[in-house]
Amino acid sequence: MKALISAEEKLKERIKELKCLYAVSSFIANSNLENLSPTIQVIANSLQKAVRYPEDASVEILLNKEIFREGEEPVNKVFLLSAIKAFNIPIGSIKVGYSEDKYTSNDFLNEEKRLIQKVASEIGNLFERKQIIEKELMAKRQMERVDRLSILGEITAGIAHELNTPLANILGYSELLKDQFADNKDATSDLEKITNSAIYSREVVKKLMFFSCEMPHQMKQTNIVPIIKDAISLLKPNFISKHIDCKVQILEEDIPYRVDSIQLTQVIFNLIINAIHFSPENGTITVNVRQNIKNIIIEISDEGEGIDVSKSENIFNPFFTTKQVGEGSGLGLSVVHGIVKSHKGTIEHSPNTPKGTTFTIKFPKK
Structure with missing residues (x-):
């Protein structure tokens, strides 16, 4: 077990903790929300340097099943643990530990416990901000898609109405011509192709009207x-x-x-x-x-x-x-x-x- 900490050493440790918090805030402010892995890794590194015995400390940040580690993790260790939460939902944890062979839980300072909790809170806030921005972008994209679909609905409704009349004329005149050319197999065959194509086109128009909500309902x-x-x-x-x-x-x-x-x-x-x-x-x-x-x-x-x-x-x-x-x-x-x-x-x-x-x-x- 290490000797009790003196007032001077305690002051030095406090300065290290404040530097760590400043660095963490800076890392978070300049982080890339699309890829937070580098930010979490440097936070782990900064946290390792801020504890009382950095050369023997291991820091492990677990986030969404991904682990960010600084220092060699001892087999048997004493450690401090703090949960990371976003909107009060656990998303990970911070674990700072020493080898049990050299240290005990008494070697952790109360200030270090608060430091780890504060860093966990800062990481949680970062992920909350990421989720809020992602939801805002998703809502914006959905609104844009709804607007596009609405415009497309108006356009397709107009196209469908414009096509209905000429398609009806094509079908009508094709049937009349079939009667006139009943004895001409080649002409009848060609007219049959025209009729089938017009019927297919009419089905496409019907689908356009379904899309634009112009079809009458029988509810x-x-x-x-x-x-x-x-x-x-x-x-x-x-x-x-x-x-x-x-x-x-x-x-x-x-x-x-x-x-x-x-x-x-x-x-x-x-x-x-x-x-x-x-x-x-x-x-x-x-x-x-x-x-x-x-x-x-x-x-x-x-x-x-x-x-x-x-x-x-x-x-x-x-x-x-x-x-x-x-x-x-x-x-x-x-x-x-x-x-x-x-x-x-x-x-x-x-x-x-x-x-x-x-x-x-x-x-x-x-």
Whole structure:
């Protein structure tokens, strides 16, 4: 055990502690919030120098399962420990220790205990600031995306209305010409191609109108469970062809909601077809339907590669697709977004565990 500390030594230790606190504040003020590892490492180094016996001390800062260490950690040690919290939630700890062979707990000064607690508090405040800024940026991006989708909705609604009339004329005149050229097989074949192309274009226009919430609703109070189950059963051949298992988890057989049943079917269809497309063979798609006091919640999860962060903000935009050319129009998720929005609901995506994507739809009950 070391000798008792004199007044002069105590003053020197206090100066070291104040220098440490000043250095920690400086490191935090100049830290890069996108990469805090260097900041935490220099804080650990500064803290080691500030304790009474720095040459024998080990400092360990644990943050979100990552360890920052200064000094050799003794096998048997005495130590001081302080929790690091952000918004009162533990996110790590600071541990300062000595070898038990040379020191005892009495070799720690009360001022050192307070120093470690203060540094832990400063690190916690840093992570609180990081979380606040990240949430503000996320909210800003969400607002920007909502604005973009709103503008796109107005544009697509205008385009859809403008295209409806000429498409109707093309279809009408094509049918008239078929009658006139009934005996000409080549002309009839060409007219059939024109008609099919016009019908396909009309379906695209219909999807645009779904996205922009311009389609008329036939809303009525109904049990949505049979609607969801029927939509899934119709996709059975798709599951079989790719050897995919679909697990449906619905705890309650009666979940009433005021909804357009055709549009809800289209939402389930589009999301599950997407999940099938991105799922590996012999994968599993999970559909979970439940309700609480406020919302009806529908979750559809796949085991695909997941959504790249760089593309996550655009997936609900019309004509945006990650599928190969010719495999999708890029309107499926935008249509889903439009329908969910028209029912005053929300749709979000998140990583599935251990891999894949989960789409979560929430329909408010009121």
